[in-house]
Amino acid sequence: MDTNFQPITSKNARGHYRQHPLEFKRALVALSLERGASVARIARGHGVNANQVFSWRRLYEQGRLGVPALMRDDGLLPVVLAPTAPAPNSTPSDAKGVIVLELGQVRVRIEGQPNASTPAQVLDRVLR
Template identity: 80%
Template sequence: MDTNFQPVTSTNSRGHYRQHPLEFKRALVALSLQPGVSVARIARDHGVNANQVFSWRRLYQQGRLGAAALMRDDGLLPVVLASTAPVPGGTAANTDGIVVLEVGQVRVRIEGQPNAATLAQVLDRVLR
């Protein structure tokens, strides 16, 4: 991965504030999330404050750095499998399955076998 990123500088009436492109923020967050790396060193190497990188990491975890930030490099979403509790009364619940998708503050629960087109529309809206 090429780590030679250059921030875009901008001047305005309040002073000199660097406006970093979204790709720059995502790249630094990705570097900082690798095991065993120092966020301070990554920040120093790229000319930003470590607190700024931690702020971008928070935005990333909240899903506020764009849909691409929520996806891995291969375009797949992380999946966690969890067992379900038995239904009281001994009757079987919907045996088709349940999909629960949590992204930031959004939680979507899909039961049964959803239509592929409908599922694609839901995922498109949630990942925006």
């Protein structure tokens, strides 16, 4: 990804400090979070200190750069709860549950009343 960002410079009483726009910070953070990226190389290529990029990464993870924190590949799966309509003529005793797990091209649907070990076994097999 070839980018050319221009920092905004300003003068103040303490000297020359570069004031980088949020888009610049977010772009460098995004580049630095890519798999195999070198923060030092990215920082040097854009004329900032690597420690500054690490600082922006912390702010980004805390959601303090104006955007939500990045989703990282930490092994967790996203969970979506969707309301289901009760089946007609059903009683609470015959209520069934449905668990749908999606990971990339893999989709697993578990119907009925699975015990707690069933989803664990399925996830163990899918994530191998």
